[in-house]
Amino acid sequence: MRVDQQLHIPFRKNVLVAALAIVCSAASQAAEISPAQAKALKAQLSEQAKRMETLRKQLAEADAKLAKMQKQLGVESAATPVAVAAAPVKSQEAQPSQPEHGMAKVAQAAPAQKSGAAQESTPVGAAPEQRVQQVAQIFEQPGVLTPAGHFSFETGMQYSYSSSNRVSLVGYTIIPAITIGLIDVREVRRNTFTANVTGRWGVTNRMELEAKVPYVYRSDDQLTRPLNLGAGRDELFNSTGQGIGDVEATARYQFNDTTVDKPVYIGSLRFKSRTGKDPFEVLTDTTQAPELITNRVETELPTGSGFYTLQPGLTVLYPTDPAVFFGGLNYQYNMKRSGVTMNTTQGEVNLGEVDPGDVIGFNFGMGLALNERSSFSLGYDGASMGKTKINGQDAINTSRIQLGTLLLGYSQRLTNATSLGLTVGVGVTRDTPDVTLGLRLPVSF
Secondary structure (H helix, E strand, O other): OOHHHHHHHHHHHHHHHHHHHHHHHHHHHOOOOOHHHHHHHHHHHHHHHHHHHHHHHHHHHHHHHHHHHHHHHOOOOOOOHHHHHHHHHHHHHHOOOOOOOHHHHHHHHOOOOOOOHHHHOOOOOOOOOOOOOOOOOOOOOOOOOOOOOOEEEEEEEEEEEEEEEEEEEEEEEEEOOEEEEEEEEEEEEEEEEEEEEEEEEEEEOOEEEEEEEEEEEEEEEEEEEEHHHOOOOOEEEEEEEEEEOOOEEEEEEEOOOOOOOOOEEEEEEEEEOOOOOOOOOOOEEOOOOOOOHHHOEEOEOOOOOOOOEEEEEEEEEEEEOOEEEEEEEEEEEEOOEEEEEEEEOOEEEEEEEEEOOOEEEEEEEEEEEOOOOEEEEEEEEEEEEOOOEEOOEEOOOOOOEEEEEEEEEEEEEOOOOEEEEEEEEEEOOOOOOOEEEEEEEEEEO
C-alpha cells in the first residue's frame, strides 16, 4: 500500500463516519418535533456545523502534512487530480529548448514509446522522458551537427588489410600452350594503420566546421617469382612508410528544420590538402623490367594521394521511431597536376600532366537504438573512380575502379559528453580492402 493510502484512508474513514452519524441523527429527530424541539434542534445543528468546520480544518492540516512527507520521500500523490493533470504541461514549459542539430534533435522529436510494465512504473504526473537516440557512425561524415558555440574533439584509429594475387605476362604466344617472354606471379599483402585527430566547432545550430589531421603507417609485403628467369624460390620484398597524411577541412550546413517523419538535408564541402608524402616523391625501383609497370616497386610507401581534392556532398536523414534511415551522395574532384616527375632508381622520369580522375560516391544505411545508451548501424559505402590520364591520354592498363564496402557499426554512450564507436567494414569488390576496423572516441565540450 502506498504512503498516501496509509495516511488518508483511516483518517478520512473516521471523518466520514462522524459526518454520517450527524446527518442520521438530525434526520431521525426531524420526523416529529415541536416548536421548542425545533429551536433546540436548530441550536444542535449549529453546533454540529461548527464541529464539521473543525473537522474540515483538521483534514486540510492532515493533507498539508501528507504532502510534506511525500515531498521528502519522493512519492507522487494520487489525491490531487488537478495538480496531477497540470504537471506534464508545466514540466514541458519549464524544459529549456534544445538546439536543432542533426540526428540528436531528430531523436528528441520522436521519443521512444513505452508499453506494458514500463508504463505502469512511470509515476503519475511525471513528464515522459525523451530518449536521445544515438546512432553509430559508420561513414566518414557524422550525422549529428555540433550545437552552436560547442566544440567536439575526436580521436580515432583505423586499420585496413588487403591482399591480391597478380599474374603478369610480357611476350607473345606461338600456340595456346606456349608463351615466349616473362611470366611474373606476385602476391601482395597490405596493412595500413591510420590515427586521426578531428576537431569540430558549431558556428550556428545549423552549421559546423571540421578539421582533421591523420597520421599514417603503411606496410606492404610482396611475394614474387619470375617463372621464366630460372628463379628457384620466391622473393619477398617489404616496404614501409609513415608520416603525416593529407590534412582535411570540412564545412557542413543543415538546410531545413528537424521534424518528425520528415527528411533532414545536410550539405557538406570537404577540402583535402597534399601534406602527406605523395607517390611521385617516394623512391621507385625500376631496375627489373622497367617496361613492365607491375614490376615497379616502391621502396618507401606514400602517406598521401599527391593531389588536392574538393568534395561537395549531400546527406539525407529520415527519422522514423525507433530507427533512423540515412544516405548520401558526393562528388570528389581531384585537381590535376602539371610538371610531375617520378623518383626512380634510374633517375627522375618526367610524366608531365597527371589527372587522377574524379570519384562519384554514395552511401546508405540504417541506425537503430538498442536502448538509451547503445545503438547499432548497418550500411553500404560505394564509389566509382575514373581513369587516370597522363598528358591527356589514358594511362597504361588504367580502367574505371569500383569500390564497395559493407559496414557494421556499434556505439556506446559512456557519459553525456563522451561515446565510443566501433566500425567493421568488409570489402565486396576486388579493389576494396578485405577488412577495415575503426574506433572512434568523440568528446563534446
